[in-house]
Amino acid sequence: MYIPTLEDMLVAHERIKPHIRRTPVRTSDYLNELSGAQLFFKCENFQEPGAFKVRGASNAVFGLDDEQAKQGVATHSSGNHASCLSYAAMLRGIPCNVVMPHTAPQAKKDTVRRYGGKITECEPSTTSREATFAKVQAETGGDFVHPYNDPRVIAGQGTCSKELIEQTDGLDFVVAPIGGGGMISGTCLTLSNLAPETKVIAAEPEQADDAYRSFKAGHIIADDAPKTIADGLLVPLKDLTWHFVSNNVHEIYTASEEEIIDAMKITWKHLRVVMEPSSAVPLATILKNKQVFAGKRVGVIVTGGNVDLGKLPWLNS
Structure with a gap:
């Protein structure tokens, strides 16, 4: 660690x-x-x-080398990390895939989509988020930017x-x-x-x-x-x-x-x-x-x- x-x-x-x-x-x-x-x-x-999550998201996105960035980024988030990672990815011109609970506020889903993030919905539990995300990342190969860890x-x-x-x-x-x-x-x-x-x-x-x-x-x-x-x-x-x-x-x-x-x-x-x-x-x-x-x-x-x-x-x- x-x-x-x-x-x-x-x-x-x-x-x-x-x-x-x-x-x-x-x-x-x-x-x-x-x-x-x-x-x-x-x-x-x-x-x-x-x-605030635009700070950590931007650090992760703009810290990728060009080869890593080609695959884009991926994460799971209840909302703000998802929108901020999508925003940073949009600025760099790379794809962003996000797993969000279906119960996340519509305002946060709308923001993710406005910044070009692709949403896959899951059940509102940590278990469901992580399982759904594992599938999405396997399919996309994006660099995993954890919301906090x-x-x-x-x-x-x-x-x-x-x-x-x-x-x-x-x-x-x-x-x-x-x-x-x-x-x-x-x-x-x-x-x-x-x-x-x-x-x-x-x-x-x-x-x-x-x-x-x-x-x-x-x-x-x-x-x-x-x-x-x-x-x-x-x-x-x-x-x-x-x-x-x-x-x-x-x-x-x-x-x-x-x-x-x-x-x-x-x-x-x-x-x-x-x-x-x-x-x-x-x-x-x-x-x-x-x-x-x-x-x-x-x-x-x-x-x-x-x-x-x-x-x-x-x-x-």
Whole structure:
């Protein structure tokens, strides 16, 4: 198992700069007052494909040599990695094949297709995703870019925290959502080297809390098909992301479905940015654990903004 290094992250940042946006950091007096902390929101929802995953995807795609690139790339994803890999592949002019659960939001499927990705649907479980993907890759021969358990992807995701610490004047915490752990791993990689005083906090839905339970147990506990509105956080940790989570994450906090929806509504209203449910989990956990963050400077990574506007979670609540 190759563990990406600080040098890998720095090389990734130079490689992907022509293909990504240096996203802004937003603040809100209201949210600062509500939380009792100073919050700095790194708005990765402003990336062209609408999610941070364009960083890792671009690093993988543009790191391929010309011979490898001819076969294209392939992956399985609930949405954002699929769209971001399709986007990077489109920029390089190579094919991209994606396995997605049939329950993935239509907005994310539409984005994949808009960028030229070819979708094969599967059942909404890790087992089905991996089995379906094995068939697709055997047929296409594309380079497998794992959504998170890939050194190239983790190095790319680490560039987000590099920008965040450059855009802020010191942080006590950085809070990001955790599913498979790609963003958290990249965050750990960067901050442990460039800002070791900053504590990394992972935020997870209560209804998909396998990372929390893994963290407490000291080994990976994988749920096959959890159900939560935070559809980007349905996948389990793998060996590479577990390395970073177990060694560098300070704590994992969880939030209920109602708390996630409330945080999503609050940020839409007061931060005035569109974020998907997975991106609202960090604020939900901050508001739930105010005593931990009181008086602190807290970076919050807004991981994505791809939402089915016709199926907003509060419309049925």
